[in-house]
Amino acid sequence: MSLTSKLIISLDSAFDTMTSALAGRLRQIGSSIHAAEFRGLLDPLVCQTLKWGFAEAGAHEGTVWLLDEAGENLEPAYNTGPDAEKIVGSFKQPLGAGLVCMVFASQQPFLENEVYRNAQQSKLLDSRLQTQTHAMIVVPFHFLHDCRGVVSCVQLKPRGGAGPDPPGFKPGHIVDVQRTVAIMSQLIEFRVLSLAVGWTTE
Numbered sequence: 174m175s176l177t178s179k180l181i182i183s184l185d186s187a188f189d190t191m192t193s194a195l196a197g198r199l200r201q202i203g204s205s206i207h208a209a210e211f212r213g214l215l216d217p218l219v220c221q222t223l224k225w226g227f228a229e230a231g232a233h234e235g236t237v238w239l240l241d242e243a244g245e246n247l248e249p250a251y252n253t254g255p256d257a258e259k260i261v262g263s264f265k266q267p268l269g270a271g272l273v274c275m276v277f278a279s280q281q282p283f284l285e286n287e288v289y290r291n292a293q294q295s296k297l298l299d300s301r302l303q304t305q306t307h308a309m310i311v312v313p314f315h316f317l318h319d320c321r322g323v324v325s326c327v328q329l330k331p332r333g334g335a336g337p338d339p340p341g342f343k344p345g346h347i348v349d350v351q352r353t354v355a356i357m358s359q360l361i362e363f364r365v366l367s368l369a370v371g372w373t374t375e
Contacts, residue, residue: 195369196318202365203317207242208250208262211361215251219360224253226353227326230310230346233339235326237314237357238273241265247273247322256302264298271295276311276323282351283311286341305330308341310350316358317365324354 184192206214227235234254238247246265254260268274272294276283286308288294299306308328313320328339366372 198369199317199362199365200319202369203319203321206239206317206321206365208239208248211237211239211250212261214361214364216364219357220251220253222353222356222360223251223324226349226356227253229353230326230349231328231340231342232310232326232346232350233329235324235350236260237322237324238266238277239314239322240277244268247277250322259302260298264301266295266297271297272309273311273323273325276313276325277320280313280320282313282347283309284342284344284347285309287338299332303332305332307339310342310347312347312351312354314354314358316361324350324357326350 223235223237234252236249236253237251239250240246241248246267248265249260249262251257252260266273268277272283272285272288272291274295275293285291288309289299289305289307294306294309306327307330309325310327311323311325314322314324328341330336330339
């Protein structure tokens with residue numbers, strides 16, 4: 174005897190005329206969410222989910238990047254590292270350069286160890302932080318019916334620092350990050366939906 178059964182929920186005809194209007198409204202809201210607005214949607218659960226996911230993947234820190242209002246750059250909306258204040262709200266990565274922008278354009282996940290050897294890796298942020306990105310994972314970030322940015326996580330080494338290199342990422346770590354981003358996407362979408370239909374007042 175099966176201990177589970179499939180829950181079947183049929184669309185109530187009373188909502189027929191509202192469905193397309195709601196979908197359109199959510200797309201409109203999604204298009205208006207950039208880094209500053211995204212930070213307004215963050216809550217402890219989303220932040221902890223990201224930190225756990227990055228830690229599970231063996232990353233030192235991670236960043237949520239969103240397309241800016243001008244559509245010309247990716248900008249950090251959230252970062253889990255000790256230098257977050259030097260990144261969030263003060264740095265932008267031009268769309269034409271760097272691996273995070275490559276992933277945004279292709280919408281394909283990326284993993285590379287010894288990524289500092291890759292000529293496509295932008296050194297803009299590393300120069301600002303005086304560090305070296307040793308290994309990197311980047312995955313697309315879809316929410317509210319579109320790819321609106323990427324999520325990256327890295328293993329770092331102080332620029333010119335002695336000591337062993339970080340261990341690097343394994344192929345399975347990209348699955349850890351993708352799962353984390355999928356959970357975050359659902360949490361953000363539920364938050365936006367709740368605000369759009371008045372389930373919560375904030």
